[in-house]
Amino acid sequence: MASITRASVSMPSLSTSVNQSQRRISVMNSVSFPVSGRSMIPSLRLQRGLQVCCAAKQETVDKVVAIVKKQLALPADAAVTGESKFAALGADSLDTVEIVMGLEEEFDITVEEESAQSITTVQEAADMIEKLVEK
């Protein structure tokens, strides 16, 4: 099912692109936030010194990661971070649409198909979710 039409030609090796500090955040937070449940916990504006990027909140990223792992049947300890590309993890177009559907249910949003098609990484999904949730 995956086609060459959308995959990018060059991709960074996943092992070198994982940011050490991001991994640490992810480990700290994965226990504290529930994965299921429709309502977002009102955001806890903790001062996490390691969170340098002003993109989506870590909890959003974590929820996206959980949904991706579930859809692609990845083991719980699989290294999946914001930079992880869906296609590289083995998602074909049907998986991607199912992931988006899972995100719509989890965050109570509607994602236009045009936007859905442009999401290629966990971070992009998380950023898009936050934009939609803000509305």
Add this chain to the structure above:
Amino acid sequence: HRRLPAVIPTPPVSASPFPNPKSQYCCLSRNFSAALTPLLPVQLPSRMETHLWYVVPDEVKSAPLLSKYMELLPQSERDHVLGFRGDQLQKSALLARTLVRTTIARYQVDGHLDPRSLRFKRNIHGKPEVEWETKDGFCPPPLQFNISHTSSLVACGVTMNSLIGIDVEEKRRRTKNNILAFAKRYFTAHEVEHLNAIPDSELQQQEFIKLWTLKEAYVKALGKGFSSSPFNTFTIRVNTAAQESFCASSGIAVETLDSPQNLTNNWQFALLELMGSHYVAICLERQETGGAGKAFPIKLTARKTIPSVEDELVSGTNAVVTIGGSVTQF
């Protein structure tokens, strides 16, 4: 790379796994050893023909063979392959690139064509195309191709002139979401009705996969990217009166929402069941019609291949069963 000259007296002594194909045509040794046999050259498809080539990744086990395939790719494509997580994903990505390069090379458009020498580019919407070398007197052929792969099957369709889109999927692929909920969200009302009318859940799931592959094939044939044709803006219609599902005589057509009265006649479809395990959907730009707007059937030649090891013509056998659309197999 070094482009091989059209005629040479003896095969060059080189590390190339693709010596002069004119030196031998028989390459059907099943016991793979270190030396690759030459790619069997093939005639270009005629204007009315579609060629389908496929590889079964599970049948390609030899590590030396896979390394040879890797050597066919430019660095950027090797990096792309290695970017996939895990051996199985890397293997099917490698086989997809190998299949497209070796398949196009067989058509020997310009004397010999070394699979490594092919360049690809993307059109403005991201659809891959061959970037032929421009040189004096060389008119690139209007060869069209499209690839699709799952971990268990890699396929490439080739035509002359006709835009083509193909999509493959395992018959028993299951969605994580409920099929009707998914269809309501992403398909059109007619398609939801079509699925809803199927009482058996196993059959319903298979129909869903058939619809999905047909819709994917259509968008890929259009080549304008998925965002230009969201799935809920066009309906795949099956022209059977009383039957609820596809059968070999059923016509398949696409109807776009913005011109509902007007079944889009530009596109014709084939739906195949491959090896009893996969669905292959093919969408082609219609070249000519017979009398009264009726389309000619799709003339299909299907070959299973392990590039540079063996080819097997399978059209007309029970490895390739037409389950939708009008197809004659050669």
